[in-house]
Amino acid sequence: MxxxxxxxxxxxxxxxxxxxxxxxxxxxxxxxxxxxxxxxxxxxxxxxxxxxxxxxxxxxxxxxxxxxxxxxxxxxxxxxxxxxxxxxxxxxxxxxxxxxxxxxxxxxxxxxxxxxxxxxxxxxxxRSRVLAYNPDKMAAADLPEGIDGLLDPKFKGQIGYAPTNASFKSFVTALRVLRGEDGARAWLTAFLANDPQKFEKNGQILDAVNAGTVATGLINHYYWAAAVMEKGEENVPSRLHFFKNDAGALxxxxxxxxxxxxxxxxxxxxxxxxxxxxxxxxxxxxxxxxxxxxxxxxxxxxxLPRLNELSPPKLNLDDLADLDGTEALLTQVGAL
Missing domain, CATH: 3.40.190.10 (Periplasmic binding protein-like II)
Known part of the structure; x- marks a missing residue:
């Protein structure tokens, strides 16, 4: 379609x-x-x-x-x-x-x-958080099951993210809920040290992955789905990787x-x-x-898997309410 x-x-x-x-x-x-x-x-x-x-x-x-x-x-x-x-x-x-x-x-x-x-x-x-990737730049076999794998040096400079976007902030809020404030700060600090590429929107990240400007990008799944429905899968170079039981699978x-x-x-x-x-x-x-x-x-x-086939982390969605705390943390670590 x-x-x-x-x-x-x-x-x-x-x-x-x-x-x-x-x-x-x-x-x-x-x-x-x-x-x-x-x-x-x-x-x-x-x-x-x-x-x-x-x-x-x-x-x-x-x-x-x-x-x-x-x-x-x-x-x-x-x-x-x-x-x-x-x-x-x-x-x-x-x-x-x-x-x-x-x-x-x-x-x-x-x-x-x-x-x-x-x-x-x-x-x-x-919608699910996913890792979009370009198979010409990063093999599917090299993709991790969780976000800790993104801290590997092989991803240095090769991950797109949108720190001011609401969906990324929700991911960080989930990370704070799951790992605590110190754990979330530690992951963000290590992530930023791996030189991720900053974008304003999820759609821009997907464009960059499709173009091969970056090998991977953290987005919501439906941006890729919409691109495929509009252009046809054969005309969308990227593919999706779903994390499992992890903040990255929110x-x-x-x-x-x-x-x-x-x-x-x-x-x-x-x-x-x-x-x-x-x-x-x-x-x-x-x-x-x-x-x-x-x-x-x-x-x-x-x-694409059905909703009941996904493996999101176990958390209460009500706990994603502390946006102020998330923005304070992102500012503190220099992500914004």
Whole structure:
């Protein structure tokens, strides 16, 4: 399947909008509609919101939003929902008491390891941290099972990473949870001593690996899946290596929470139900390469494992909430 990101976004509008329009055709509890803060990209969300509005649905979206803004706004936030790209973002809001309890049919869709014990946000899709590699630059047999192997001198100057990107920060937060502050600092210090190459975004890392500028790169799996769906696997030189039972195998989720201060909770719950329906979940699997949470379907890229075939580390996704501590550590070791 060869699809451009633009075409994929348009497909989202058709698939997801249909479910949401059925679920949320009426306005919210107070008759004023639903406001969504989105941490997910406008490229994906924008086309479907345009569809909703054209069909008379009362929903407004504010893009490029983060948990920090909602924390600043507190109970005065105009948002009804927050669609976060990262469990840690939702965890921060949960710790602050800003998220409402969700109905069980929303929170119990996912396997326990991918949902919150508090029951106040719902995972929608999942993605795995992986090592992209160029077989012409690094043989598959030379790839390690865990991130400690990346400290080997053979990887010196040959690893791309994106330290300011949310997904890398979540990985470091997981590392802190699993190994403690000192253990995480020790690994980061050794990693930086191996001269990894700094990039701003995961997509730039993948481009560099494909071009052979670096042999390997730490990214999320769906960047590679999207490239393959758009260009065909034969035109994407890189391949993916999945770590096992290691911080480098972190499986994080994008999810949705409803603000406790929202006067439109029932309408907001219906938005989440639509995102979790079969059609919407299959869209994520078939069009974006993300792992669906609510349906067990394979990704359309041959060879990629299913979600239940991955070997992520054992941790509670709520524990990824301490972004401030992670940023402080990254600054301390000179990674940012």
């Amino acid at each position: 060869k699809r451009s990101m633009k075409a994929m976004a348009a497909a989202a509008a058709v698939v997801v909008a249909a479910g949401l329009l059925t679920a949320c055709g009426s306005s919210g509890d107070d008759g004023e509609g639903v406001t969504l803060y989105s941490g997910r990209s406008e490229e994906l969300v924008g086309p479907l919101i345009t569809r909703y509005q054209a069909d008379g649905m009362q929903i407004q979206v504010s893009y490029d939003r983060k948990a920090t803004q909602i924390l600043e706004e507190g109970s005065a936030s105009p948002a009804d929902l927050f669609f976060a790209q990262d469990a840690g973002e939702l965890g921060r809001l949960s710790e602050a008491g800003l998220l409402a309890k969700l109905p069980a049919d929303l929170t119990e869709v996912a396997d326990p390891e991918y949902r919150t014990a508090e029951g106040n946000w719902a995972p929608v899709t999942a 499986v994080n989720v994008a999810g949705v929470g409803v603000l406790e201060s929202s006067p439109n909770k029932e309408a907001a719950f219906e938005v989440i139900r639509a995102l979790l329906n079969d059609d919407s979940q299959r869209y994520f699997a078939e069009e974006t390469g993300e792992y669906p949470i609510a349906v067990d379907v394979p990704l359309t890229v041959a060879g």
